Amino acid sequence: MLLLLTLxxxxxxxxxxxxxxxxxxxxxxxxxxxxxSGIQLSGDAWQWWDxxxxxxxxxxxxxxxxxxVINRTARMRDGHVAVVSRVVSSRxxxxxxxxxxxxASKGRIATDQRVVxxxxxxxxxxxxxxxPRINDLGTTAFxxxxxxxxxxxxxxx
Numbered sequence: 001m002l003l004l005l006t007l008x009x010x011x012x013x014x015x016x017x018x019x020x021x022x023x024x025x026x027x028x029x030x031x032x033x034x035x036x037s038g039i040q041l042s043g044d045a046w047q048w049w050d051x052x053x054x055x056x057x058x059x060x061x062x063x064x065x066x067x068x069v070i071n072r073t074a075r076m077r078d079g080h081v082a083v084v085s086r087v088v089s090s091r092x093x094x095x096x097x098x099x100x101x102x103x104a105s106k107g108r109i110a111t112d113q114r115v116v117x118x119x120x121x122x123x124x125x126x127x128x129x130x131x132p133r134i135n136d137l138g139t140t141a142f143x144x145x146x147x148x149x150x151x152x153x154x155x156x157x
Contacts, residue, residue: 026107032098033081037067038150046072046079049145057149060124062093066147068115070127073142082115082129084147091117101132 029045041051049069052058062068062084072079082097096111110132118141119126125146131138 027098027109028107029081029097029099032096032109033067033083036083036096037065037148039067039148041148044072044078045069045081048079048081048148052148057151058146059149060146062087062124062147063149066149068093068095068124068127068147069145070129071143071145075140076142080129080142082113085112088114091122095129100129103133105132 030042030048033045034040034042039048039052039056041048041055043051046069048067049058064084064086066084068082068084070076070080070082080097080100082095082100084093085096086094088094093115094112095115096109097113098109099107100110100113101108110130113132114130114137116128116137117124117126118128124144126141127144128137128139128141130136
């Protein structure tokens with residue numbers, strides 16, 4: 001997988017990753033999510049939801065290995081995708097993702113980061129994401145489409 005990340009990265013600076021393997025940084029969320037989840041979709045992050053129709057199961061239930069799709073916004077024009085590493089509760093998951101932080105951390109991979117469902121209906125349509133720079137959940141609630149599951153099983157929703 002780290003080899004895939006090296007090939008998918010868009011930068012040229014190098015860092016040492018797990019196991020002492022050198023990986024290229026920075027990496028964007030799309031190639032990272034593709035390599036980490038095995039979900040073979042392309043396009044900007046916000047386009048993944050529609051691109052998955054008829055190819056992958058999609059719904060609003062988080063599962064380990066699924067990809068959370070966050071819609072684009074005025075401040076985040078490409079949207080964002082993150083891979084669920086574990087489900088903590090009905091309203092909290094942990095994700096692994098790339099390129100969420102800003103400043104010197106922009107383009108880096110972050111693992112086991114909190115994402116909290118703040119939607120009024122508890123349907124994962126609005127989320128807050130851990131923001132490393134402040135060491136807390138960010139103050140912005142982002143619109144989310146739901147979860148794309150890596151198996152080729154089709155959901156009824």
